[in-house]
Amino acid sequence: MDIRQLQFFAEIVRYGSFTKAAERLHVAQPAVSMAMKKLEEELDLILFNRQERRISLTAEGEIFLRHAEKILDEVKSAETEMEELRGLAKGEVRVGIPPMMSAYFFPEIIRDFSNSYPDLHLTVSGEGASKIQKMIIDGELDMGVVAGASFPETLEVRRFLREEVIVCVPRSHPLASRGSLTLHEFARHPLIFYREGYYLRELILDVLRGAGLSPTIRFETNLYTLVKSLVQKGMGISVFLRMVVAEDDDLTAISLDPPLFLDLLIAWKKHGYLSRANRAFADYLLEKGSSAAL
Structure with a gap:
């Protein structure tokens, strides 16, 4: 077993394909297949399920992956530390x-x-x-x-x-003069919101669920600049970190009551x-x- 075999193995798992792993590694696909065959022979174990269109790990392969990742991490750490000791760190x-x-x-x-x-x-x-x-x-x-x-x-x-999470509305919105909003008041208005994968979305939804509330989400996007534009155009309200609207003349930031902060x-x-x-x-x-x- 050598480091190159472990690198091949890890890339196959990452991409779910011998071919894609070979492309990523800039080597011929047969070389990757031969290296994995040799690795399985050395271990006397089957690491991959090859019957499916997308390669997957056997139970033995899952266990071996944990060891391979740990070894590769240690090798990378050792190489980086040795480069720094020689004064060759790329920085x-x-x-x-x-x-x-x-x-x-x-x-x-x-x-x-x-x-x-x-x-x-x-x-x-x-x-x-x-x-x-x-x-x-x-x-x-x-x-x-x-x-x-x-x-x-x-x-x-x-x-x-630590930054405050605020409700964001246009300057012309009826809520713009408010110093703060309760969760119940906030939840009454259509929401321009972020898609799954954004922590701010999960935070707000968890807080609302905890209060027994469910917002009306009118539009979702992963582009926060689009969220700002749609709020400015009056399509709905949203939430941002306070720093995002601190210097925006077209938008008003309103605190939640009680205030909500994000670490x-x-x-x-x-x-x-x-x-x-x-x-x-x-x-x-x-x-x-x-x-x-x-």
Whole structure:
């Protein structure tokens, strides 16, 4: 058994196909098939169900996957740490940031971080919080911004900001003069809302369900800019983080009664090796978040 076999195995599982894994790995498909056949012979186990159109794991394959992922994580961590000890670190940070946050809090963070650490390369992926969690666990991201109160045990999280969740209405709306709204008042109005996968959606729905309320969702989209535009045009009301509408002259932010807050956290894989570049970004974000809260 060698590392290359484990890499082939992990990619086949990820893409559910020998062919797609070969394309991802830039090798010939027969080479991937032969490597897996040899691996199964060495283990004296069948790892894949090959009768189905999409490759799936056997029970033995599921168990082996856990070990393979752990070994590959350790190898990657060792390679990164050794490069840093030799002074050869590439200094790359792969971070996931939800779209709403990337537009209203992070541009300044990214600019200032890049100015402070000009030799580090920062790559940002815009996804919903639940997708970011999965990408960190799968090793596609080094770290990411997540929200909520409960997380998989495989993640390490640190809070960097607490932001108020507000109701958003046009300036001309009858509610615009209100200082706050109860959940019952909020639930009476048609809602322009986010699609599944956005934590803000799940938070609001959980809060409403807890109060025995069910909102009328008039339109759903994963584009928060479209949500803003439709609210401005009077199609319905919505919820945002306060920072999103703080400087918008066409929209009014109204607090909920009682107020609702969202904790924003930076997360990375627990027990994984966090490079100096990633540690620098996490420390910088935590420092700036603390300053913003003052």
